[in-house]
Amino acid sequence: MEDDFLAGFGANFGSSSERETQKIQKISGGEFDKFSKSVLEALVKDNVPPIPTNYRIYFEKMLDSQTMTFKKRITEMMELDSKQEGKQVVIEKKVKKSFSALNILLQDMAMIYKNTEVIKEMIAKRMSELSINSGNLALNATLGAMQIDIDRYLALLSRYTYDIKEKFEEVSHTYKSIEEQSDFDPIFEIYNKKFLLHTLELCKEGYEKYNYQNTIVLFKIKDSVLSKLADTKDKNILLKNIAKIISKNIGKGDILAHYQDGIFVLLLQHCNIQNARKIIEGLIERIYNTNFFISSVEVDMNLEVVMSLIKDDLSIDKLLDKMIKMLNTTGKDSQNFAVLD
Template sequence: MERGGRYRAHDLGEPTSDLEKYAKEVMDAMIREGIPPTPSNFDAYFDKLLDDKPPAFRKRILKLLELEDGGDGDHQGVLEQHLKEAFGNIKKFLQHINLLYKNLRHLETVIEKRAFEADAIADKSTMKTLLESMKKDIKTMTNIIKKDANELKETYESTTELVKEVQEHAIHDERYGVYKKNFLIRKMQQEERLIKEFRHESTLMMVRASEEVIARLKSPKIRQLVLRTVARLLLKTSRRSDIVAHYDAGVFAILMRHTSLQSAQMAADRLKDLVGNTNFFVGDEEIMLDVEIGVARIDLDRSIEQTIVCALDALDIAKKIDEPCGVCPQDVEI
């Protein structure tokens, strides 16, 4: 830009950098296919077209996006983790107060015992007066602690309810580093509204670790480690616009926006190959990781629950026919 705020002519000409050229390509593709160029749609198409680019180009673009993101997407997860830690600290604090109260009660009992023993001591009047005075002081302290403990208990119970409410609305599953089921459902509802408005295609993918692999793992900790590995692989292979979530009982889901059923099947093939190259050792035994994958269209003629069930059925189909990916029976007919 020149002095005075005027732009040079070439600043407004054709794009020159790789990122500028690619952004123009994305916009042209959206206009050509009749996709409204909203920020959300542009983000999804930006990721979609990137899949077909050479690896070196994808790497350069993704590096730029990482620099732009700056890690802000993890803010919600960090906040939820801090809330959990604060809850743990409050619980420990109350436990310490309870311990202090028990110790004071024990001290009161000791004083009473010593008062009984003092009856046998000469100059009982002086000794008794002293012990009674001590007993009175201890009782006063005990009443104060009781009152504080009750107030702390009420605060603790109130905080517990608040934390539980936060946990119910939390969107991150800390066990696997992905979203929770409630967030997935919300995003599917939002995607249905977008599909109704703009008529694009989106797909739901379900993924679970092979039951044969899980059955060979006797340790719950090892099973949890395997599921975390699956979650990391899903995050690694998914687009930024995809929603990766833990659905239930070790089954993961990916909401793939602006993705046809055929494209989702191709993505499933890539995921299957990546997982097939992942192994781990349990003692001296080497175990190759494997997953089952099922896909279903986000179909406005059925409910979200029906689409999820359809994708889960496709998981069983993949296992039955021994294919990389099973397809919802209703969508096969289409």
């Protein structure tokens, strides 16, 4: 009886342990092990050091070629890791939104103060008119008392406005510090120029030391398309739509950033020119097959696209400058993209 009692406990513990073991095996065994090894083999074959950053980039790129079922399982596991970056973007957006609200509040306070000053001047003017045109001492006394009350109110308002302005300047200083450290573009919700240039410098160093193959691609909507949109807001909506399409159709290890003046830069990490050509051809085709409507008017999309391998023979600034100068040689009516050798 005692043995049966203890055996019951043993059976329960055993079944729990077995369930946990099964979970681990489900994640780490069979297909997953083979895929992990194939990623490592690809790194070795390409002579790329299998450090965590490189392994992750290769892992994510090679995952695209797997079955939908396998991709779904791995993506679910990876989502926990990717939430932190998304959380950072959300926090930055909320901080910027709060700062904008504070800025509006300060402007409203200044307007209240200004309008109260106007009311004070109006009362003084009416008192002067009454003293000349009538002998209504009671009304003059009432207006005089009102003016004294307004003076008191203005004194309090001035003090509180000063305090708010002082605190706002502190918040403004903190906001500027956050903005300087931010890696994200507030308009297009992708990486910003600062982060991009820093990453490109690392890619150049990677080519110099390890012959890493990283391809950079510039995208720009033709001026002839944007010029048909008179409103800046509409132009930004169109640019944002392009950024969204590119973001949704690139590997997780790749980076999209806004460089300047509506020019987007796509960094295809550990991707040579040959593979980049295939990726960009498919991406351009997807963009041209998309219908764009701005203010109920369909936009005939036309893109300028230039790509280049990141080497160590040019500075990043000069490389980008050369690529930008080549942009106008491309488009729907000429060549879909150009390659800077």
